[in-house]
Amino acid sequence: MSDAQPFSAPYIHAPTxxxxxxxxxxxxxxxxxxxxxxxxxxxxxxxxIITLTTxxxxxxxxxxxxxKPIRPFLFDGSALLTGWLLAxxxxxxxxWWIAVVGALLAIIVGxxxxxxxxxxxxxxxxVARVALLISFPLEMTLFTSPLxxxxxxxxxxxxxxxxxxxxxxxPDAITxxxxxxxxxxxxxxxVSVDQIATTTDSIWQLSWGSxxxxxxxxxxxxxxxxxxxxxxxxxxxxxxxxxxLSTLFLSAALFHWLDPTHYISPLTHLLSGAxxxxxxxIATDLVTSPVSIRGQIVFGIGCGLLTFIIRTWASYPEGVxxxxxxxxxxxxxxxxxxxxxxxxxxxxxxxxxYGEQEExx
Amino acid sequence: xxxxxGFKLFPVRGGVHPEDRKQLSASAAIEALPxxxxxxxxxxxxxxxxxxxxxxxxxxxxxxxxxxxNQGMISAPVHxxxxxxxxxxGGFPAHHASGLSVRTITLKPDGLEEWHESITPExxxxxxxxxxxxxxxxxxxxxxxxxxxxxxxxxxNLRKRYTLKALVINGAECEPYLTCDDRLxxxxxxxxxxxxxxxxxxxxxxxxxxxxxxxxxxxxAAMSEAAAALPHFKVIALPTRxxxxxxxHLVQALTGKETPARGLTADIGIVVHNVATAKAVHDALFxxxxxxxxxxxxxxxxxxxxxxxxxxxxxxxxxLIRACQGFTEExxxxxxxxxxxxxxxxxxxxxxxxxxxxLLALSAAEVSEKSEMPCIRCxxxxxxxxxxxxxxxxxxxxxxxxxxxxVHLGLLDCIACGSCSFVCPANIPLVQYFNFAKGxxxxxxxxxxxxxxxxxxxxxxTARMEEMxxxxxxxxxxxxxxxxxxxxxxxxxxxxxxxxxKQTETVSTGSAVA
Ligand code: SF4
Ligand code: SF4
Numbered sequence: 001m002s003d004a005q006p007f008s009a010p011y012i013h014a015p016t017x018x019x020x021x022x023x024x025x026x027x028x029x030x031x032x033x034x035x036x037x038x039x040x041x042x043x044x045x046x047x048x049i050i051t052l053t054t055x056x057x058x059x060x061x062x063x064x065x066x067x068k069p070i071r072p073f074l075f076d077g078s079a080l081l082t083g084w085l086l087a088x089x090x091x092x093x094x095x096w097w098i099a100v101v102g103a104l105l106a107i108i109v110g111x112x113x114x115x116x117x118x119x120x121x122x123x124x125x126x127v128a129r130v131a132l133l134i135s136f137p138l139e140m141t142l143f144t145s146p147l148x149x150x151x152x153x154x155x156x157x158x159x160x161x162x163x164x165x166x167x168x169x170x171p172d173a174i175t176x177x178x179x180x181x182x183x184x185x186x187x188x189x190x191v192s193v194d195q196i197a198t199t200t201d202s203i204w205q206l207s208w209g210s211x212x213x214x215x216x217x218x219x220x221x222x223x224x225x226x227x228x229x230x231x232x233x234x235x236x237x238x239x240x241x242x243x244x245l246s247t248l249f250l251s252a253a254l255f256h257w258l259d260p261t262h263y264i265s266p267l268t269h270l271l272s273g274a275x276x277x278x279x280x281x282i283a284t285d286l287v288t289s290p291v292s293i294r295g296q297i298v299f300g301i302g303c304g305l306l307t308f309i310i311r312t313w314a315s316y317p318e319g320v321x322x323x324x325x326x327x328x329x330x331x332x333x334x335x336x337x338x339x340x341x342x343x344x345x346x347x348x349x350x351x352x353x354y355g356e357q358e359e360x361x
Numbered sequence: 362x363x364x365x366x367g368f369k370l371f372p373v374r375g376g377v378h379p380e381d382r383k384q385l386s387a388s389a390a391i392e393a394l395p396x397x398x399x400x401x402x403x404x405x406x407x408x409x410x411x412x413x414x415x416x417x418x419x420x421x422x423x424x425x426x427x428x429x430x431n432q433g434m435i436s437a438p439v440h441x442x443x444x445x446x447x448x449x450x451g452g453f454p455a456h457h458a459s460g461l462s463v464r465t466i467t468l469k470p471d472g473l474e475e476w477h478e479s480i481t482p483e484x485x486x487x488x489x490x491x492x493x494x495x496x497x498x499x500x501x502x503x504x505x506x507x508x509x510x511x512x513x514x515x516x517x518n519l520r521k522r523y524t525l526k527a528l529v530i531n532g533a534e535c536e537p538y539l540t541c542d543d544r545l546x547x548x549x550x551x552x553x554x555x556x557x558x559x560x561x562x563x564x565x566x567x568x569x570x571x572x573x574x575x576x577x578x579x580x581x582a583a584m585s586e587a588a589a590a591l592p593h594f595k596v597i598a599l600p601t602r603x604x605x606x607x608x609x610h611l612v613q614a615l616t617g618k619e620t621p622a623r624g625l626t627a628d629i630g631i632v633v634h635n636v637a638t639a640k641a642v643h644d645a646l647f648x649x650x651x652x653x654x655x656x657x658x659x660x661x662x663x664x665x666x667x668x669x670x671x672x673x674x675x676x677x678x679x680x681l682i683r684a685c686q687g688f689t690e691e692x693x694x695x696x697x698x699x700x701x702x703x704x705x706x707x708x709x710x711x712x713x714x715x716x717x718x719x720l721l722a723l724s725a726a727e728v729s730e731k732s733e734m735p736c737i738r739c740x741x742x743x744x745x746x747x748x749x750x751x752x753x754x755x756x757x758x759x760x761x762x763x764x765x766x767x768v769h770l771g772l773l774d775c776i777a778c779g780s781c782s783f784v785c786p787a788n789i790p791l792v793q794y795f796n797f798a799k800g801x802x803x804x805x806x807x808x809x810x811x812x813x814x815x816x817x818x819x820x821x822x823t824a825r826m827e828e829m830x831x832x833x834x835x836x837x838x839x840x841x842x843x844x845x846x847x848x849x850x851x852x853x854x855x856x857x858x859x860x861x862x863k864q865t866e867t868v869s870t871g872s873a874v875a
Contacts, residue, residue: 344619
């Protein structure tokens with residue numbers, strides 16, 4: 001019955017489309033991405049291009065195999081966005097095959113196997129990230145200190161290409177742990193939070209993002225700006241980001257207050273790792289998050305809490321990807337149980353009844 | 362009391378902000394359409410039973426004369442929009458997407474515009490009792506003119522079954538393009554006001570809440586001025602948001618109360634009427650004129666000169682387009698009503714009816730016909746839905762063919778406002794799914810009813826047959842008995858006769874011998 005021409009009203013339509021939605025998300029990612037590419041130089045640029053290209057090619061091939069029309073689906077921007085998000089979570093100097101394997105995993109395993117656009121249970125970029133992290137722990141945790149384009153020791157274009165191709169040598173001095181990784185190692189050695197903090201980056205560095213980390217995760221401020229842009233454009237609502245970040249902050253604050261020597265400060269939690277990227281761009285992924293407001297709030301709280309738990313007690317220093325995926329698996333359940341209340345009915349679906357005595361207006 | 366500042370409005374969920382496009386026709390004053398050469402007046406222009414014709418082919422009728430009377434409680438009579446001759450009563454394409462043929466009176470105007478003698482003004486309608494007002498509204502054939510076409514008198518009689526507190530007049534006109542109510546309020550504010558007061562009197566309520574969306578400042582000003590001296594007549598400016606004019610949501614915005622599901626606004630003490638209906642009530646009670654014409658907005662990007670016209674009922678839609686100088690380009694869609702909830706018209710032959718508030722000829726640029734994509738679960742439809750439904754899920758269950766599940770999800774609570782389809786980035790025709798499912802359910806119900814009916818009839822028939830069989834058998838037996846009796850009687854008689862003749866024979870023979 002869904003023939004080309006709908007005969008039912010409405011006959012007018014808001015200026016929305018899938019492509020527009022995806023494009024706006026990508027626009028929101030531009031500042032943080034540009035900053036990341038600048039800060040980690042040519043290897044990052046190559047890795048970024050390889051990830052996005054592979055994602056789009058994989059999408060095209062999958063569509064052909066599935067016998068779906070290629071044009072509308074390839075240009076809806078969803079594959080590009082998935083590739084983009086994945087690229088932002090990769091170590092910037094990772095070898096090319098990490099990008100290729102990741103993008104293939106994201107598009108094929110994360111999305112097309114479920115039936116394509118709108119059908120996947122898990123965020124495709126997070127499926128790839130987690131799979132890569134488990135399969136290639138070494139490559140996925142080898143981070144680089146910022147070496148901005150044009151700075152003295154930054155690799156040139158050719159050198160950068162060699163690094164991405166895995167032929168160049170990464171000088172030892174340049175690799176460094178992320179702040180969360182650093183905390184975890186040091187805390188494991190019995191050093192107190194205060195002492196470690198003296199050796200890590202300042203809050204300002206964390207906010208701005210001039211630290212070692214994934215390609216596009218480091219700049220909390222630029223990501224926040226992108227997130228606010230999405231809120232303003234009404235692509236996402238405030239419920240998931242706010243619920244997630246405040247839960248992460250409050251649980252971190254509670255433990256930090258109880259035992260400041262063993263628990264990282266809440267601000268560090270918010271500003272490091274994938275917290276901001278996750279809250280505004282990954283947990284809010286439309287396809288894999290709940291559709292009702294109450295569902296979104298519970299989902300956000302769950303993401304925040306799980307992120308904190310994984311970061312603090314699990315063996316991985318970063319937990320956003322795992323947390324979001326775990327909550328993704330609950331999305332159908334949340335959607336089923338936390339529906340909006342229907343007009344004229346109570347929460348149980350029974351028509352509202354008013355008592356005999358009503359106040360007059 | 363006029364414009365009420367600081368009237369506390371209550372929040373209403375959902376809604377969308379379509380571009381209102383009212384500027385196309387908002388500045389065009391209402392003008393009367395010249396009488397068309399032929400009128401096609403359907404017998405059913407309202408919800409309920411069709412009217413029953415009182416005239417025949419060849420009759421001459423006067424303007425305002427009753428052509429067909431109401432049948433039953435929920436029905437409305439139909440009157441002659443002008444004087445002329447009845448050319449026939451027969452099937453004609455309906456003012457409906459289906460274009461199915463419905464019983465229609467065809468009238469050829471004689472151009473004399475002679476009023477029927479029954480049309481007399483009333484000196485002081487306010488002296489009438491509530492019952493008299495309702496009765497005259499019924500006799501004038503007035504129905505909800507916002508498009509619902511529910512007989513207005515039935516709604517005025519709600520006082521008998523409910524405790525009512527206020528009359529709400531719906532001047533929201535939240536559908537884009539439409540400006541007919543706006544023009545009525547601006548040009549006939551006093552008549553609208555008096556119609557409203559009469560309705561309040563019929564309902565037995567004092568409080569009148571006259572709600573107008575803020576995008577019609579002139580209408581708000583005009584109504585406020587007209588109502589300035591009336592203490593219980595409050596003019597309220599509503600925020601501009603679709604679907605503010607949905608009856609139940611309007612009442613919620615004004616009172617903070619939701620109408621119980623499957624109930625009426627009267628359940629919470631409110632009756633809602635439309636602006637054009639109020640004007641019709643005025644005309645019926647003050648002037649004695651039945652509902653024979655209405656104001657319509659003819660607009661859309663493909664219309665050369667958008668206008669607001671006073672149109673005799675039964676006018677072919679093509680005449681309206683001609684009166685607006687035709688098309689600038691071939692329209693992709695001709696719509697009756699507004700673009701959010703209107704109906705597509707199959708042809709321009711169909712006539713104007715009591716519920717027609719607008720005729721839109723939409724150009725390709727206005728009608729989006731982008732291709733449908735899979736749902737990306739963006740939840741835009743969920744936040745747009747004023748009824749708290751989850752449109753994406755209802756559509757998915759309907760697509761999977763499980764109608765019962767969609768009902769469970771609230772299909773029957775959907776008011777078909779179109780907000781969800783309007784915002785959907787994947788261009789999924791959600792309302793189309795819902796309408797399809799509602800239609801299926803209705804026909805399934807009819808089927809069930811029919812099946813029940815068939816079963817009942819079959820049973821009755823079997824019983825009848827049995828009865829007949831029994832009767833037949835009895836009759837047969839009776840006949841048999843009778844026959845036997847008769848036979849026996851005959852036999853006896855024969856024997857008797859035989860004996861008698863023997864005797865006579867003997868006698869005669871004897872005598873003969875002797
Ligand atoms: S058409 Fe129905 S489901 Fe869609 S927004 Fe309106 S009430 Fe909600
Ligand atoms: S608006 Fe359309 S795409 Fe978005 S959730 Fe609803 S049906 Fe799906």
